[in-house]
Each structure stands twice: as C-alpha cells, then as structure tokens.
Amino acid sequence: MSSAVSDILEGFAGLFWPNVCACCSTGLTRGEEYICSHCMYELPVTNFHKDRDNPIAQVFWGRAPIEYATAGYFFRKGNRIQKLVHQVKYKGQKEMGAVLGREMGKSLRGSSFSEVDLIAPVPLHPQKFRKRGYNQSEWIAKGLAEALDKPVNTQALVRRFFTATQTRKKRFARWENVDSGFGLINPGTFAGQHILLIDDVITTGATLEACIHAVLSAPGSKVSVAALALASA
C-alpha cells in the first residue's frame, strides 16, 4: 500500500477510535494501539510467572488445587494499570482489554503457561453482562489466547444463578455468596483438558476459587489461573 493511501486510511480510522494514549494522552504513532510505547514499557509487571510459588499461587494454597497461577501487573490506586482497567471495565474500552491481554500473553510464551489446552474467562453476572454489553475478562482472554496461540471457550463455564436468593445471600460472607455460583454446562468440553482461567483483577481470589472448583468437576481436568492484575491490599 502506498504511504499516501495508508495515511488516508489511518486518518479515516482516527475518526472512529481514539488516537491518544489511554494512560498519558500523548498522541499515538503508527503501530501503537490505545497505549503508547512508553506507557506500555512502564506497565508495572509482576513477573510472577517466573516463580511457581508466587503470591497468586499462595492465594489458593489450601483452597483449590491448581497447576500454575499468575497475575501480569500490579494494580494500585492511581497507577497505569488502575487507569487502564477502569476504562476496560467501565468505559466500554473492551478492545483495550485484548491489547493488555496480548501484552501479558507475550510474556507467558515459553513459560509453564504455554502447556495449557484451553483458555476460559471468568463469566460475568448475566445482569452485569446485560448492563455492560461485554465481559471484560473475555476480551483479556482473547488477547492472551492470541499471544499463546490457544483456543478460548466462553460457553462451558457459566454463572449458575443470579436471583433474589443471591441478593439475600449478600448478608453472608462474600465467598459463600459466590461459592456455588458457577457450573459447567457441558463438562465433556473440559474433560482431560488443562484449562487456563482468566480474570481481570484478583483481590480475595473468591471468584476464581469458585470457578476452579467448577472446572475441576470435569473429569481429568487441570486448572491454572492468570489474572491481568493483582490488587494490593
């Protein structure tokens, strides 16, 4: 393509998506998507995947049997990841979730995480999904799957119920609330597979713990966990 034509196309595309960095608002240059190269380079990486007994793995010790666990970035008040995740979750910037997932996925290439067979995002409450129109974890999963060259399954793992009963349950501890909230529609899909569960931000690990148990109800399945970010306490 001639540069004149591609400049026109780029200018045209600029009408439809923001051409400034979602972090620092400087203009993006060609090849940059949503986040400028400088901000991307400065993202607060954890490198947890290099240590099997990392803080995310420890979250699940004695709670759920997993193979590997990681979170790509540190989520702290006011930091770049907090800013970006906010836009991914609440400002409709789902594609940016895929960009971040892909960036995290690149760092997992050649690690233990490349052993997984299937990638599955934590499902959103159906009510939240209706309101938001998308599941941000699904978009993170898409980007990560692309980087690791693995398939994504968004159908098998589901939130089992979200009713007045659950609202009443809010009076009880949070883990009780979500504990039985997940199930597999077709356990055969996950049977004998190593599933990598994807979440956006991990805090207590309660949601993921419930998902892990749901996935492990598939015979012969194994689970690993990757959150985009770890929220510091």
Ligand SMILES: [Zn+2]
């Ligand atoms: Zn920037």
